[in-house]
Amino acid sequence: MxxxxxxxxxxxxxxxxxxxxxxxxxxxxxxxxxxxxxxxxxxxxxxxxxxxxxxxxSKDDLLAAIMLQLLDRLTDLAAHLSRAEDAGAALREFMTAGVEALAADQAFCDVIGRPSLQQAEVRDAIGRLGDVVDDLTARAKEQGAVRPDVTGTDITLLLGGIHQTAAPLLDTDPQLWRRYLELALDGLRDSGARALPHPPPARLRLPAPSPQD
Known part of the structure; x- marks a missing residue:
């Protein structure tokens, strides 16, 4: 044995x-x-x-390790949900889990722009997350669960946007993000909505730091 x-x-x-x-x-x-x-x-x-x-x-090395944990957790969840039969429900579950994770972490907004995000491992993890969210979003579009002009990058950016909308009041109303998540989910539905007035953003792939950095 x-x-x-x-x-x-x-x-x-x-x-x-x-x-x-x-x-x-x-x-x-x-x-x-x-x-x-x-x-x-x-x-x-x-x-x-x-x-x-x-x-x-350094603290940025430690922050990078924490960011990697969050990114890997979201990537694993999106990969698991991309195999779900109901792609629309899967996308909702992913977005709910994503915003909930960000709302529970006061450091998230503080990390944006710090050197920790320029580390190669973090950039690669952001790319992997983008790939699986693209797949999850594509399946939801194929099933008519979301509007056809939405991209995986839109979804990824919305996670942070919903969190930041509620962030100023989370100390007194920690579940407020759920209100704005539902508003966002309503806007994603393919129900005769008007075409979006601007093209989708590019993929979230951070550039490598310059040599002087």
Whole structure:
């Protein structure tokens, strides 16, 4: 019988510490935004501050790791839902989960424009998310569940737009985003709506940072 005893030693400690740091950082950033200090994150994780920097050289490296977790979670969900029989219901479920995840994370808007988004892994993850949301949206259009001029990029951008619309009041009304999500979903339906007055945006592929960055 194979030995199922958890591994021990320096390697296991590194894996455990990284997991503790990511969990503590995700909670701290979600609650307080990106201004939370590395010292507080270390304290939440029950680790020395030096341990944080052995795993993540800077706060932006840590933010990138947290962003990757969110992007991968949304990508996995979209890929799973793209196989659902009812593509319209699947798109609704994806958008609901996406906006809910953003509404629970105060750091999301703070991260936009930071160097962490220029890391190659984050850019690649954004590209993967765009691919699966394109597929999910295309299936919804094929079934007539959404208007034919909507793209996957529209859907991805709407997630952030809905969240930011409700963000100023989320402290006092944390479920307000559901109101604006429903308004957006109504606008996506293919029910004789007028043609959109502007062409769709380009895919969300962040450019590589310039050498001086």
């Amino acid at each position: 194979a030995d199922t005893t958890p591994a021990s030693g320096p390697r296991a400690d590194m894996v455990r510490n990284r997991r503790l740091l990511l969990t503590a950082a995700a909670e701290a950033f979600a609650e307080c935004g990106v201004d939370v200090s590395m010292s507080e994150i270390a304290q939440r994780a029950g680790l020395a501050k030096g341990t944080v920097f052995r795993h993540f050289a």
